[in-house]
Amino acid sequence: MSPRRPTILDVARAAGVSKSTVSLVVRGSPTVREETAKQVRAAMAETGYVYNRAAANLRASSVGLIGLVINDLRNPFFTEFATSVQMALSAQGYATVISNSDEDGALQAQMVGSMIEHGVSAFVISPAYGQEAETFEQIARAGIPCLQVLRQVDMRGDLFPFAAFDYARGGLLATQHLIAQQARNIAFVGGLPDRAVTTERMTGYLEALRGTGMAPRSFPGRTSRAFGAEMAALLSRRHPEIDAAVCFNDQVALGMLSGFARQGRTVGTDFRIVGFDDIEDCGQVWPRLSSVACDIAQFGRDTAAALLDWVETGQHPPPMRRAPVALAARESSLGFGSEGKSP
Amino acid sequence: MSPRRPTILDVARAAGVSKSTVSLVVRGSPTVREETAKQVRAAMAETGYVYNRAAANLRASSVGLIGLVINDLRNPFFTEFATSVQMALSAQGYATVISNSDEDGALQAQMVGSMIEHGVSAFVISPAYGQEAETFEQIARAGIPCLQVLRQVDMRGDLFPFAAFDYARGGLLATQHLIAQQARNIAFVGGLPDRAVTTERMTGYLEALRGTGMAPRSFPGRTSRAFGAEMAALLSRRHPEIDAAVCFNDQVALGMLSGFARQGRTVGTDFRIVGFDDIEDCGQVWPRLSSVACDIAQFGRDTAAALLDWVETGQHPPPMRRAPVALAARESSLGFGSEGKSP
């Protein structure tokens, strides 16, 4: 099938120039005369040349490959993020190796190892819990730039910059909104206990409650739809006085929504719910789900830009500002009279 | 930061053997004596050696990198597939470069080009429509194995093997089930018109209808939730006689579900719906959505296995059998009296 792929040398011969010139043309150097470049490009087309990055890397040691490790790629929030990062990197000529660690720390460490071998120039990691030490040590040892996003794991010295949304403010906005909607007894539902992501969101929730005379009611646990559905059943049965919930994320909130639907309770009037992340589904279900909007696509683009800056300049980036969040209020908290978005 | 990464040569020196021996150890060759291997491994640990795949590739020309190009990575069905393939490949020591073409043929061609440069050993593509010619020609020209999955684009000679589920049978099962549930007027809703994926599903629908005296009613269009919601409104308003729908996919079906919920109509009694793909959400909404179950995780693993077989043996694989589908009947078609799965 293959009579040997043509190399830069074959192209050079066909174009009547040296291999170095071809190399310059390939990389779009401005120092080569346009006329020459044109000939070279013609020769490339004629010979059916394809650039061999492996060889280029070997010499130049920079692969144009970025590693993206995500703890749960099935969650639409992370999918959206991964997609956005991948597309932004792709636009800059970088390819993205994506891995789903599936919340398995050991798997994560293994994948990171494999990516290092492949010579990725940088990492973006939304880490799984467990095995953090090994994972991050490998990266640090190899001296590869790495951005930790969305989730932070406990580390003795924060080796790597961390970027995320302003989770505390999100919790605050959601809770204040429910208070404004006359909710008298607001629970916080879902999220893995004792994780920074959970406690931050809860901090905002507690802050909003302070001084209102309402007692906080936290029900941490998991982060899935199934958990949300279970909690809807549990709250109805055991805590009928609770009339609103700030959920850890949209998965939990959507789960609660269908849990209540199953019981015949109407969310938006009987019970008010606000989710977190504002994934696309929020606007597609009925009642539509209010949520703390995180512009994850923009966040992905920013992440990609910051990372490439680091890779290309070699400058460790400044600590990043928490990305802003906003409340998207919909029927699940407003009821069915009015519509719209509050600040 | 980097006082030069240690190479195979440094390891060889530290272990007191030749570089060739180290190379053999790295690749786990059985021809090297265990005692020697042990020394070499110790030396590797001591020097902090990391394998440089770029160099290995250059010489051996095989990168251990598989390209996965998906038309819509935000759709959970495809996410699940991508995840499954990636994890299966990862278990075999291959890394996966994932790209989302976002239904953009030009983007797809560009991404495929970039992956070829990166030296991927094979492709798995669920193609976007448009630019097929360029995309597949590039791959054919480079002589890279490629599996086309889930969707097929029109090609003069089917250059690449195609694997998918038995869509026609899925359409048949769904429609027969609705007939058994006493539906009298069944529509087929969603799917891009004139695409093989759509027409196959519709073929099964038409076949089930044949001889029942029911007239087929097709409403192709798009594949999104938003489209499903629109259609729920449209059907209620303009075609009140229709009392059931086979949907192109679960996205459309879930959209219809919330569209009807918004109108206050009860799906499962007033109107019966069956989706297609059986994504996780089907069991998480209320009423739970009946769907044609495609074991996408298994399909992903099979795809990975077939592809690796092709890559490693060099044997063009036999044409693949359509993967089986089954009906998962839930409240959206059964109503609320009974529960369970029919064959």
Add this chain to the structure above:
DNA sequence: ACTCAATTTTGGAACGTTCCAGTAAGCAAT
């Protein structure tokens, strides 16, 4: 001790680029 085969190890030549220190060509000012 000696032969022969099997096992284990080895040094040098690739692989296809980029980098670097040039050479050659062109042109303006002396």
Add this chain to the structure above:
DNA sequence: ATTGCTTACTGGAACGTTCCAAAATTGAGT
């Protein structure tokens, strides 16, 4: 004509592996 300066091109040496043919070692059978 010579000099200097810029612009356009070039040939050889790297990069870190794997491949290969051959060398060294081992060990069993005489």
